[in-house]
Amino acid sequence: MSAPGTSIAFPLRSERLLVRPFEEADAPAAHAVYGDAEVMRFVGDGRPTSLRETVEMIEGYRRHQRERGFAFWAVLAADDGQLIGDAGLEVTAHGVELGYTLGRPWWGRGLATEAAELCVDAALGPLGVRCLVALADEHNPRSARVLEKVGFTAERRVTAYGRPHMRFVHTASGAQPRSSRPQGRPSGS
Numbered sequence: 001m002s003a004p005g006t007s008i009a010f011p012l013r014s015e016r017l018l019v020r021p022f023e024e025a026d027a028p029a030a031h032a033v034y035g036d037a038e039v040m041r042f043v044g045d046g047r048p049t050s051l052r053e054t055v056e057m058i059e060g061y062r063r064h065q066r067e068r069g070f071a072f073w074a075v076l077a078a079d080d081g082q083l084i085g086d087a088g089l090e091v092t093a094h095g096v097e098l099g100y101t102l103g104r105p106w107w108g109r110g111l112a113t114e115a116a117e118l119c120v121d122a123a124l125g126p127l128g129v130r131c132l133v134a135l136a137d138e139h140n141p142r143s144a145r146v147l148e149k150v151g152f153t154a155e156r157r158v159t160a161y162g163r164p165h166m167r168f169v170h171t172a173s174g175a176q177p178r179s180s181r182p183q184g185r186p187s188g189s
């Protein structure tokens with residue numbers, strides 16, 4: 001894996017998104033996402049955070065970025081720079097794990113898929129990760145669908161945070177560079 005902090009030029013960019021490491025000043029905007037019970041239902045232990053917990057999460061992401069060269073990153077709308085959620089990579093007991101969480105106003109527009117694609121390309125490209133994992137709560141089919149759309153394969157059921165999840169994997173050998181993926185999205189995403 002590449003040396004921390006030397007391999008990715010931020011922000012990562014897609015048509016509608018910018019992705020960059022979190023900054024301390026992101027806490028209020030991030031809290032609009034992490035403080036929402038509906039958003040957090042399938043994230044971590046399934047409950048919304050207090051503002052203090054949001055600040056601590058961002059500190060944790062910043063530490064992970066310094067130590068590993070990647071982390072959960074801030075996802076911003078490219079047109080106005082508004083923070084709309086997170087997407088990124090974390091070293092967990094399951095491996096290098098992909099995750100994403102968007103605020104409710106931005107669901108259902110293909111944005112999580114767009115953000116996840118940037119993260120997968122960064123991981124399997126410049127970061128040199130050979131195998132990515134992701135977990136989707138069995139009651140969160142939206143998240144499972146995002147994983148399938150960016151090239152993950154369902155592997156087996158596991159328990160995480162006391163709830164049944166499907167573990168998905170994405171290997172470098174199965175990776176398709178963005179340029180060779182079919183363009184456009186199915187309707188509704």
Ligand SMILES: CC(C)(COP(=O)(O)OP(=O)(O)OC[C@H]1O[C@@H](n2cnc3c(N)ncnc32)[C@H](O)[C@@H]1OP(=O)(O)O)[C@@H](O)C(=O)NCCC(=O)NCCS
Nearest residue numbers: 039042101102107108109110111112113141142143145189
């Ligand atoms: C899960 C989440 C990231 C999805 O974000 P999104 O931007 O709405 O996702 P996208 O629009 O890129 O893709 C959603 C896909 O799920 C599909 N979908 C939506 N509801 C669905 C359902 N009930 N069952 C099956 N598929 C569903 C959509 O049709 C779309 O697939 P398509 O493009 O083939 O039509 C977003 O809802 C979120 O942030 N939720 C809260 C946090 C969370 O659960 N994170 C994941 C933790 S593992």
